[in-house]
Amino acid sequence: MKTILVTGASRGIGLEWTRQSLGRGHRLLATCRNPDNAQGLLTLRESHPDLLNILPLDVEDEGSVTRLFSELEKKSESIDLLFNNAGVIDWEDMLNVSSASLEKIFKVNVVGALLVLRAAIPSLRRSSNPIVANVSSRLGSIELRGNTQLGGAIGYQCSKAALNMLTKQASIDLAPFGITVLSQSPGWVRTDMGGSEAKFSVEEAVTNMLGHLEHAGPSLNGKFLGEDGVELSW
Numbered sequence: 001m002k003t004i005l006v007t008g009a010s011r012g013i014g015l016e017w018t019r020q021s022l023g024r025g026h027r028l029l030a031t032c033r034n035p036d037n038a039q040g041l042l043t044l045r046e047s048h049p050d051l052l053n054i055l056p057l058d059v060e061d062e063g064s065v066t067r068l069f070s071e072l073e074k075k076s077e078s079i080d081l082l083f084n085n086a087g088v089i090d091w092e093d094m095l096n097v098s099s100a101s102l103e104k105i106f107k108v109n110v111v112g113a114l115l116v117l118r119a120a121i122p123s124l125r126r127s128s129n130p131i132v133a134n135v136s137s138r139l140g141s142i143e144l145r146g147n148t149q150l151g152g153a154i155g156y157q158c159s160k161a162a163l164n165m166l167t168k169q170a171s172i173d174l175a176p177f178g179i180t181v182l183s184q185s186p187g188w189v190r191t192d193m194g195g196s197e198a199k200f201s202v203e204e205a206v207t208n209m210l211g212h213l214e215h216a217g218p219s220l221n222g223k224f225l226g227e228d229g230v231e232l233s234w
């Protein structure tokens with residue numbers, strides 16, 4: 001049994017990740033902005049009261065990050081897998097995106113991911129095989145630009161490219177602590193973000209990701225994985 005902390009667990013990939021991980025017997029610290037309104041998580045807790053903790057976390061709010069992790073620290077919590085998943089998108093292209101939207105996207109997808117990762121280090125260090133999975137996207141690959149159907153969501157693309165740099169740098173900085181840091185693209189998934197035309201159901205996408213991440217270890221440090229587990233170019 002692993003202890004897994006998930007950000008953005010209220011819906012979409014984060015909620016399904018929580019559901020499937022519970023089904024595999026793992027213990028979940030499922031975080032979201034509004035635990036009282038997170039109906040999907042509240043329903044899951046009815047069937048898994050001992051394995052599922054629902055905790056408040058707004059990754060945009062540094063105070064919220066500090067509060068959560070100081071509570072975890074008081075309990076000397078150990079985290080085996082940080083699923084750094086919370087994210088937002090704006091499909092506007094470079095000519096139309098507003099500066100306010102760019103700031104918002106970077107605050108959630110990059111700054112939030114970094115604050116959570118950094119705050120989680122003490123808990124990760126208590127694990128014997130700690131993994132950080134930053135949920136990235138093929139849209140964050142500079143190399144793949146022009147080779148995929150989607151594109152033009154400039155703020156999102158830049159944010160995921162920046163998240164990938166966080167993965168790479170953290171994989172170097174945290175290697176002495178034995179912490180494996182990787183980026184994982186879930187593929188194009190039918191969620192509120194991905195829309196109804198997307199290729200994968202959320203169930204399929206999470207089954208694929210869990211398959212790659214459940215047994216991950218240091219050999220994946222600093223890698224960018226696609227939904228099929230094959231390495232993507234940065």
Ligand SMILES: NC(=O)c1ccc[n+]([C@@H]2O[C@H](COP(=O)([O-])OP(=O)(O)OC[C@H]3O[C@@H](n4cnc5c(N)ncnc54)[C@H](OP(=O)(O)O)[C@@H]3O)[C@@H](O)[C@H]2O)c1
Nearest residue numbers: 008010011012013058059086087137188189191192193194
């Ligand atoms: N769907 C795709 O096709 C696709 C493809 C590639 C990558 N991804 C990545 O996969 C991750 C999950 O996406 P998804 O498709 O599940 O999106 P989604 O259905 O829109 O869900 C996004 C999740 O992020 C949470 N969130 C947003 N801002 C937050 C904040 N400030 N603090 C904490 N949580 C916050 C949302 O919480 P609320 O309910 O409170 O808003 C929600 O739980 C994202 O990082 C996304 O970029 C998705």
